[in-house]
Amino acid sequence: MDFEVIIGLEVHAELSTNTKIYCGCTTEFGGEQNTHCCPVCLGLPGSLPVLNKKVVDYAIKAGLALNCDINRLTHMARKNYFYPDTPKNYQITQDETPLCRDGYIEIETEGGLKKIGIQRIHIEEDAGKNVHMEDSSYVDYNRAGVPLIEIVSKPDMRSPKEARMYLEKLKAILQYTGVSDVKMEEGSLRCDANISIRPEGSNEFGTKVEVKNMNSFRAVERALEYEAKRQMEAYERGEKIIQETRRWDEGRGETVTMRSKEEAHDYRYFPEPDMIYLSVDDEWIESIRKSLPELPDARRRRYINEFGLPEYDSEILTSSKKLADFFEECVNEGGRPKEISNWIMGEILRTLKDRSMEIEDIKFAPGHLVKLVSLVDKGTISGTIAKKVFKDMFETGEDPEKIVKEKGLVQVSDEGAIRELINKVLDENPQSVADFKAGKTKAMGFIVGQVMKASKGKANPQIVNKILTEELNKR
Amino acid sequence: MSVSIKDVEYVAKLARLEFSEKEKVKFTEELNSILKYVEKLSEVDTSGVEPAIGAYPMYNALREDEISPSLDREEILKNAPDKQDGYFKVPKVID
Numbered sequence: 001m002d003f004e005v006i007i008g009l010e011v012h013a014e015l016s017t018n019t020k021i022y023c024g025c026t027t028e029f030g031g032e033q034n035t036h037c038c039p040v041c042l043g044l045p046g047s048l049p050v051l052n053k054k055v056v057d058y059a060i061k062a063g064l065a066l067n068c069d070i071n072r073l074t075h076m077a078r079k080n081y082f083y084p085d086t087p088k089n090y091q092i093t094q095d096e097t098p099l100c101r102d103g104y105i106e107i108e109t110e111g112g113l114k115k116i117g118i119q120r121i122h123i124e125e126d127a128g129k130n131v132h133m134e135d136s137s138y139v140d141y142n143r144a145g146v147p148l149i150e151i152v153s154k155p156d157m158r159s160p161k162e163a164r165m166y167l168e169k170l171k172a173i174l175q176y177t178g179v180s181d182v183k184m185e186e187g188s189l190r191c192d193a194n195i196s197i198r199p200e201g202s203n204e205f206g207t208k209v210e211v212k213n214m215n216s217f218r219a220v221e222r223a224l225e226y227e228a229k230r231q232m233e234a235y236e237r238g239e240k241i242i243q244e245t246r247r248w249d250e251g252r253g254e255t256v257t258m259r260s261k262e263e264a265h266d267y268r269y270f271p272e273p274d275m276i277y278l279s280v281d282d283e284w285i286e287s288i289r290k291s292l293p294e295l296p297d298a299r300r301r302r303y304i305n306e307f308g309l310p311e312y313d314s315e316i317l318t319s320s321k322k323l324a325d326f327f328e329e330c331v332n333e334g335g336r337p338k339e340i341s342n343w344i345m346g347e348i349l350r351t352l353k354d355r356s357m358e359i360e361d362i363k364f365a366p367g368h369l370v371k372l373v374s375l376v377d378k379g380t381i382s383g384t385i386a387k388k389v390f391k392d393m394f395e396t397g398e399d400p401e402k403i404v405k406e407k408g409l410v411q412v413s414d415e416g417a418i419r420e421l422i423n424k425v426l427d428e429n430p431q432s433v434a435d436f437k438a439g440k441t442k443a444m445g446f447i448v449g450q451v452m453k454a455s456k457g458k459a460n461p462q463i464v465n466k467i468l469t470e471e472l473n474k475r
Numbered sequence: 476m477s478v479s480i481k482d483v484e485y486v487a488k489l490a491r492l493e494f495s496e497k498e499k500v501k502f503t504e505e506l507n508s509i510l511k512y513v514e515k516l517s518e519v520d521t522s523g524v525e526p527a528i529g530a531y532p533m534y535n536a537l538r539e540d541e542i543s544p545s546l547d548r549e550e551i552l553k554n555a556p557d558k559q560d561g562y563f564k565v566p567k568v569i570d
Contacts, residue, residue, distance in 0.1 A: 017540050024543030033561045034552065038545050054540035075529040082491060084565045097528055130568060138562035141551075266489060276533040 001236060002200040005228045006208075007157035007193060009220075011170060012148050013180040014126065014188040015058045020145035021125050022049030022092065027147070029186060033140035041125075041145035043088030048274055051076075055147045056099070056278065058179040059123045060288050062149055063100030065177045065295055066118050066170075070285050074099050076272040081265050084139050085127040093124035093150075095269040099278075105153075105173070106297060107165040108315065116166050117154030124148050149179075155194065155205070160224035167191060167217050168319065172296045176321045184216055191220055196241075197231045206231070207241040211255055214248045223248035227255050299324055307337035316345055322359045329366035339373055347390050363397030372400040380404065381411050384457045413460040418451075419467050421459065425450045426471060433475055444468070476514065477507045 020027055023040035039047035060070055077095035103118035128144040130137050151170065157163045171189060174180045182189045191214055196206035211227055214220045226248075231241050246255040294302070296318045303314035318324045323344070330340040348369075352359065372393065376386045381404055392403045404410060412418060425447060426433055432450075435443035451464050483503050487494055494502065548561055557564040 019540050019542050024538070024541060025545045026542050032548070034548050034563070035561075036545050037551050038543075042546075042551065050536055050538045052540050053537040056537070073528075080489075084563070084568055131562065132567065135567065136557075136559075137565050137568045138559065139565060140562055268489065271527075271529045273530060275529075276531050276536055277529050279534040 001232075003197045003228075003232050003235070004200050004202070005159055005224075006155050006196045006198065006205060007160070007163045007224060008155035008195075008208075009153045009157070009163060009166060010192045010194070011151045011153075011167070012126075012190040013062075013151065013174055013182060015055055015147040015149060015179055016181055017052055017054045017058065017147055019052055019054075021052050021055050021123065021147035022145055025145065029188075031142055033142060036142040037144070041087070042141060049092060051275065051278065052147065055123055056280070057288060058147075058177075059099050059121060059149050060280065060285060061177050061292065062151070062174060062179050063103065063121050064285070064289050065173050065292060066100070066103040066105060066121070066151070068100035068103030068118060068121060070100055070280060071097055072280055073097070074278045074280075076275045076278075077269045078272045079267045079269055081267060083127070084137060085130050085141075085144070087128065087141055087144055091125060091127065092272050092275070094122035098122035099280075105166055105169050107162060107169055109162060109165070114162070116156045116162070119152045119154050121149050121151050124150060155196075160221045160228065163193065163224055164217050164221040167220060169296065171217075172319050172321070176293055176295055178293075193220060193224055193227075195224055195227050195231070197228060197235065199235075206235075207243050209241065209243065209255075210245045212245060212247055212258065215250065219248060219250055222253065223255060226253065230255065293321075296321075296324075303337075307331065307341075309337055309341055313338075313341045313345060316349075317341060320359060326359055326362070326366055330370050333367045333370045335366075335370040335373060340369065343369060343373065343390075347387065351391075351394055362394070364393045365397075368393055368397075368400055375400060375404060379411060379413060379460060381409055382457060382459075382461055384452070385409050385411065388457070409458060411460050412455055412458045413463055415463060415467060418455075418459055418463055419471065421454055422451055422464070422468050422471050425454055426475065433472065436472055437475070444472070447472075476510055478503060478510065482506075 014027075017027060019025060020036075020041055023038050025036045025038050025041055028036065040049055063070055074094060074097040076092050079091045079093050079095070080089065081091070082089055098120040100121035101119065103121070104115045105118065106113050106115055108114075124147075126143050126146040126148050128139055128141040130139055132138075153166065157166060171182045174182050174189075180188060184190070193211045193214070194208045195211060196208040198204060198206045209227060209231070211223050214223050227246065234241055245258040247258045248255050300314045300318045303309045303317060304311060309317070316323075317327050327337075327340060327344055330344075331337050348359075348362070351357075352361075372386055372389060375381045375389075376383055381389065385404075389400050389403050389409065392398065392407075393400050396403075429447065429450065432443045432447050436447070447468060448461070448464060451468065452459055452461070455464075480499050480503050483494075483499050483506065487499075552558045552561070552563065555563050
């Protein structure tokens with residue numbers, strides 16, 4: 001039987017404010033436990049929360065970047081539950097009046113551009129952190145009160161791959177706007193998923209299952225692939241799919257039951273009595289709209305139109321703001337767009353990935369890459385040597401010209417010297433010469449390789465080819 | 476509208492409270508009498524009135540994003556029933 005997979009995602013992003021959402025404690029990551037706390041974020045009696053204006057600014061900015069309508073009048077809500085990481089025994093969040101609603105993100109699927117709807121974005125406080133030990137649990141409230149936006153998609157995704165693409169685009173947009181540093185490994189971006197299946201052609205939604213504890217985009221895709229398959233197999237066996245929350249177990253590569261609907265929470269939301277209305281006028285919204293940077297989609301289109309880059313290059317280069325900035329600085333320094341793009345998508349991204357580094361960790365300046373490319377253009381070094389110089393430049397951040405000079409890597413284009421080298425190689429390899437004469441053109445490639453090796457990669461390949469042909473014909 | 480003993484038991488469970496059977500009966504009666512009193516409000520015609528989302532007609536108490544000092548950890552942990560290594564120590568909870 002053919003099935004349709006229905007996926008909706010809930011993403012929490014920590015906002016990059018200096019202080020918490022309802023008090024002036026710092027949001028700095030990694031402080032000593034319980035040192036970033038005050039009566040408000042600890043929920044001590046008599047304390048009152050006061051909303052951080054920057055949180056509203058950032059949430060609106062994210063909402064506008066995600067094509068949302070901004071609610072002009074909103075109110076905070078109290079969500080009640082008992083858990084040690086929540087000192088007040090409730091979380092101040094938004095319920096019926098989220099700050100932003102009805103937005104969308106566009107993703108590039110095989111079937112063309114697809115809009116994934118965003119139902120709502122609301123602001124809320126993060127919880128503290130529990131550390132579970134053998135005998136007891138330990139609580140650190142530094143994170144309690146750190147501002148979050150929760151971005152709830154519509155159930156518009158039809159495959160785990162679409163879910164991953166949505167997340168990648170969402171991450172890029174949030175990063176471009178600067179409202180969050182979107183680091184999944186530090187927990188500043190977190191994702192939960194709702195997934196159900198239904199027989200192809202059916203209009204009714206199946207029972208949805210919530211999946212939690214996915215720590216990377218890859219994990220989200222894998223967890224959803226597993227879960228879709230699990231549900232399809234259950235369906236085909238005639239089993240009923242239970243509405244429940246399941247946890248992704250990365251090590252075992254499967255989802256396991258956390259809690260079923262019967263023990264689900266009853267949060268008893270009600271308007272937060274400690275806070276008053278938030279009213280946002282057009283002037284406020286428009287001033288934030290004006291501060292929006294060029295977003296990934298617009299930048300991608302510009303790369304195609306302005307620089308003549310292929311769709312693929314443009315998509316990758318604009319997937320991260322810092323990567324795109326680096327690319328554009330290279331172009332501004334005189335680099336040819338496609339050539340720079342090839343270097344970034346090849347050597348640079350590969351090296352960064354091998355070392356688990358980010359583009360911002362790069363030591364050399366964009367101008368150095370441009371210089372390296374022009375050294376190849378001018379014939380000073382060969383393409384092969386350029387890769388070696390790149391490695392050095394990557395390690396030390398040094399000027400490529402200096403590296404080439406100091407290591408004596410300048411390309412040899414002197415015809416006399418190359419001819420001498422070639423004849424030496426031909427003398428040493430009579431069999432290859434005979435093979436070539438006998439019509440085995442492959443032998444030519446071998447000889448070129450030997451010549452390059454003998455020159456330590458410094459011989460100009462074009463000249464080597466030219467002279468080698470001449471010398472072979474003489475023999 | 477009225478509540479049953481079952482409702483009282485449910486709300487008590489959510490609030491982590493335990494009552495005797497006698498108390499449950501008593502609270503059910505008391506809650507019902509409160510509900511009956513509040514029911515008087517439904518006599519008012521509210522058609523065309525937007526439901527309120529908050530209680531006070533006051534707007535935008537906001538603060539700038541400026542850091543203010545946090546408490547000393549000693550102060551923070553002073554009233555904790557149990558603590559260790561700068562953490563609040565609580566009975567073991569499983570996620």
